Amino acid sequence: MQRLLIILLFLAGSTLADEPIDYVNLGSTLLRDGYTQRASTVLDKADVSKKDFDFARYYSLKGILLHRQGYPTLSNIFFDASFERGQNNPAIFLYVAKNYWQIQDYPQVIAALERAGEAAKQDEQMFVIKAEAYKQQGDFNAAWAALDEGISLFPAYSRFYSQKFYYLLELGFFQHALEYADQYLQSKDYRPKDYLAVAYALRENGQYGPAAELLEEAVLRYDSDEKLIELLSQVYIDQEKYLMAALVLDWAAIRYPEFAHKAA
Secondary structure, three states: OHHHHHHHHHHHHHHHOOOOOOHHHHHHHHHHOOOHHHHHHHHOOOOOOOOOOOHHHHHHHHHHHHHHOOOHHHHHHHHHHHHHOOOOOOOHHHHHHHHHHHOOOHHHHHHHHHHHHHHHHHOHHHHHHHHHHHHHOOOHHHHHHHHHHHHHHOOOOHHHHHHHHHHHHHHOOHHHHHHHHHHHHOOOOOOHHHHHHHHHHHHHOOOHHHHHHHHHHHHHHOOOOHHHHHHHHHHHHHOOOHHHHHHHHHHHHHHOHHHHHHHO
């Protein structure tokens, strides 16, 4: 807020002194500080007819602005215009890649990340996006390679292991998937989706005891999640622990009427 006040005072001072305002610089500062709407208003005031106007920078800022406002296609149009005017900052391609990701143009996501070069390797999230873009095109080998590269640079980033886990589940490699489950779930809180996925993999491998233990923890933490309760009861049935399965469903029926018919 203090920074914004200084900017506004600068604006007022410049006006009083009848000095020209550099709206591109001012818009850049506002955009960098998170004042998106104010940046939009300021950039619209830039005099594009001025001699030696910096179109490369101006179009880049407009592209970033539109990206933040949720207009990916229009944002990339401005980025393309900035490249035509000489913009050579590779980090701009990270925005381009994110825009293509939003409109699900996966080949262009990969192309943009390749053009970003080393800039794309500074952000672990870019490896996540790249891997998923390959996967969406059915190229699991390239997706796996992208995750391997990400792990080599950011070994502690658990999202890489979670992606490998879910890819392996999708391909039916349940035992192999469990190796990655341990790596990514130990470093973050389990969500219901994570509990279900890991328990499912354990169950598919006949590891009913560990699956039940995991689901018991899950139900205690997320006691309103119907899928967790159902899977726990099913795992008990897999172990022929019919009384335990009935108790789980009875407990659920007391709290949630929709379980009454299952308990019966």
